[in-house]
Amino acid sequence: MEILHVSAECYPAAKVGGLGDVAGALPKYQQLAGAIAKVVMPAYQTPFRQQHTFDLVHQGGLWLGHDWYHFNVWKENGNSLGFDLYQVDIPGLLDTPGVYGYPNDTERFLAFQVAVLDWLNEWQHQPDVIHCHDHHTGLIPFLLRYGYKYARLRDIASMLTIHNAQYQGQFGWDKLYLIPSFDLWKSGMLDWGGAINPLAAAIKCAWRVNTVSPSYMEELLRSANGLEGLLNAERDKCSGILNGIDDKVWDSSADPMIDTRYNGNDAAKGKKANKEKLCERFGLDPSLPLFVFIGRLVGDKGADLLPEVIGRSLEAHPGKLNYIVLGSGDAHIEWMLQQARQHTAGHFAVFIGYNEALSHQLYAGADFLLMPSRVEPCGLNQMYAMRYGTVPVVRTTGGLIDTVTDFGDKGGFGIRFFQATAGDILHAVGRALELYASGTKFSKIRKTVMQLDHSWDKAAQNYLHLYISLK
Known part of the structure; x- marks a missing residue:
């Protein structure tokens, strides 16, 4: 079976969030399971592209409305990701240093999708499945069904994975002329x-639709930023498959990005050494429990609550805990965190930006990972944290429900709270401090979370079974 993943991100070539991690890991594990998995993505001007060599495999041109663009398809020739990686280069549209946030994003990703389909039209063979990820690739299932020039591709199974339904890529009907000709009766x-x-078009037209956790699928049937009715109408072809993580990349015993490597048998010693290194860097006391937040500083992640939570918890527990925040996003949230640092010197540090190596060090050195997400379709950070013996403190939503069981419940190993409010988070922090002070119980939970299996092996098999059902 041959699967072509189409994605706006793919780690380590380009990553903004969890989509990049999934697109960079799932195909590798599908390869290991015996399938042929490939990824095609835009050719952004990232360090990865500059540090790797590529072979030109296709040249073409496309009309985007009244504008003509030349495009190239390049294949990374070192197979460094464990699968074939293709990049679509469209000068003037995709040759940007960043992934998103440009005024012409609609045109950029529409051109990307057209180039992918034009390229596929030239293949002597066809993949069995075209696996589309999020709205940036959502018009592909529609064009496969109704685009005139893609008639020979019509029998290829299409699948959509929704990583975050909050973002749907809507644009006005005044831009209809940008879409390649199709049966207008299907508008x-x-x-x-x-x-x-x-995103709505893909839900309607894809052969199957899945979300990145079972609980997120159930949530979307009730609240999906306006798509609830559509998802309920199409629910017979919808399911949830929990994401995995690449346990070769996220391995505390072999991670080249952390200061001291360790396994479950010497976790206390290893985490202590990594915490000391972190605290030395940020001017914090390593003898205190360390809470970290890693991710985008946006409302969906609950990051706007962090300044209040940090300030109030340090008032309620003076001199008894530390915080480090790593991330970037909303300028106002960034500013609030910078301001909070001035009033919490010695117990709070913030690093504004994206730093992969620092994130690994934070997972290795922290005692608790804080995830107060309002929306969390799956969540990978909590699974990364547990691989490093860091206990997750999470809101009860989406994939966090499927991956974290509260330590107060039978067999529990994490801390969950229900509302995305400062009060609920503060209560959870208080419980975490009590757990940390328990000594033996905390050490046992730390060892338990390191032994949990969240690898991609099971998820990759679930996807393969779903592909087989399409035929």
């Missing part, structure tokens, strides 16, 4: 809420 398949909605 309604593009529409949702009076706009062209790529």
